[in-house]
Amino acid sequence: MSAVRVHNFSISIDGFATGEGQAADAPFGHAGERLHEWMFATRSWQGEGGSIGADNAFAERHGPGIGAEIMGAGKFGPPNWQDDPDYRGAWGPNPPFHAPVFVLTHRPRPSIEMEGGTTFHFLDASPAEALDRAREAAAGQDVRLGGGPTVVRDFVNADLVDHLHVVQVPLLLGRGVRLWDGLEALEEKYDIEAVSTPSRVTHLTFTRRR
Amino acid sequence: MSAVRVHNFSISIDGFATGEGQAADAPFGHAGERLHEWMFATRSWQGEGGSIGADNAFAERHGPGIGAEIMGAGKFGPPNWQDDPDYRGAWGPNPPFHAPVFVLTHRPRPSIEMEGGTTFHFLDASPAEALDRAREAAAGQDVRLGGGPTVVRDFVNADLVDHLHVVQVPLLLGRGVRLWDGLEALEEKYDIEAVSTPSRVTHLTFTRRR
Numbered sequence: 039m040s041a042v043r044v045h046n047f048s049i050s051i052d053g054f055a056t057g058e059g060q061a062a063d064a065p066f067g068h069a070g071e072r073l074h075e076w077m078f079a080t081r082s083w084q085g086e087g088g089s090i091g092a093d094n095a096f097a098e099r100h101g102p103g104i105g106a107e108i109m110g111a112g113k114f115g116p117p118n119w120q121d122d123p124d125y126r127g128a129w130g131p132n133p134p135f136h137a138p139v140f141v142l143t144h145r146p147r148p149s150i151e152m153e154g155g156t157t158f159h160f161l162d163a164s165p166a167e168a169l170d171r172a173r174e175a176a177a178g179q180d181v182r183l184g185g186g187p188t189v190v191r192d193f194v195n196a197d198l199v200d201h202l203h204v205v206q207v208p209l210l211l212g213r214g215v216r217l218w219d220g221l222e223a224l225e226e227k228y229d230i231e232a233v234s235t236p237s238r239v240t241h242l243t244f245t246r247r248r
Numbered sequence: 249m250s251a252v253r254v255h256n257f258s259i260s261i262d263g264f265a266t267g268e269g270q271a272a273d274a275p276f277g278h279a280g281e282r283l284h285e286w287m288f289a290t291r292s293w294q295g296e297g298g299s300i301g302a303d304n305a306f307a308e309r310h311g312p313g314i315g316a317e318i319m320g321a322g323k324f325g326p327p328n329w330q331d332d333p334d335y336r337g338a339w340g341p342n343p344p345f346h347a348p349v350f351v352l353t354h355r356p357r358p359s360i361e362m363e364g365g366t367t368f369h370f371l372d373a374s375p376a377e378a379l380d381r382a383r384e385a386a387a388g389q390d391v392r393l394g395g396g397p398t399v400v401r402d403f404v405n406a407d408l409v410d411h412l413h414v415v416q417v418p419l420l421l422g423r424g425v426r427l428w429d430g431l432e433a434l435e436e437k438y439d440i441e442a443v444s445t446p447s448r449v450t451h452l453t454f455t456r457r458r
Binding site for chain 1: 261416421422423429430431435440441448449452
């Protein structure tokens, strides 16, 4: 069975995956890009000249073996993007997914085919239903769960996530959307590893027990 | 000036320093002793036979150079210990502090001299006032802030903590008292380091910038 994977999901020390005040020019609200600087520094992100240490090794796992992505409405665009019938996502004409992407929204619209192999599909569906659709599209490859925090939490609660990679960044956001709410005793379902790297982030990996 | 230090302050991945349901036989509520197992395994705690790695190196910093401790009422005893005029703390006749201990409570009582050099003093005071008293008693040595989470937060918010050592344990408590609430942008005041150890905990150290 193809696995469901979350990669490079970055949070503050106090557990926020996004700040307050999300908008078109601030997709992570008052967090800005600070949760993802560790990733921008890697070769995986910037190519030659980027770091090739542990941060990069984790970051590179994002792509290989993935046949489809599922994301929440809050990742696809700023609040109320559904009001704009021509909105085509936050990534320009050639989005970095190069695969079918299933966007969870209570206001679905027709699919949009973009350049580079990305097609956006819009679903008003439960996590299990969305996963069925994504798995079918992934044709035997894994499904990446792209976030945001509410979607990750919903899928973990529905017991659908096999591999969860969280990156804890040394800052305190104080407000926004938390990843960890309501996930008591997750350690009973997952083997948890932690490794801190010289960039001062800590990679937490949750591997579901078989 | 003597420093204010917090040591071995253990939290879950979701940031809880104590669970729900604190009682005389469950000082950390439903967390039980799980937040502190990393410490029990060290030589610092169990003597010969205990581990002497990084966990122990951190754990050993708890004692040296400390002249007094400040703690919250919730650490001194179970809820409503104030109703028992004979209550003498959760540690038996010879508590492990061996120094003056200042207990913050809205219902103070006369000081209690215990065996082994520990004297409990009871203060209804602000963090700054309590620290003045503790510093005087510490006679030039450092003051340890013993917790719980509310007290640590209050002192950090009052800008009184110089060194904060937090140990993140790989479990999710889901409920209880969080350490991190309302501490946005702490990284602007502190240098933060993280190091994960083979016991799977991550030590976070916050060193106040001068």
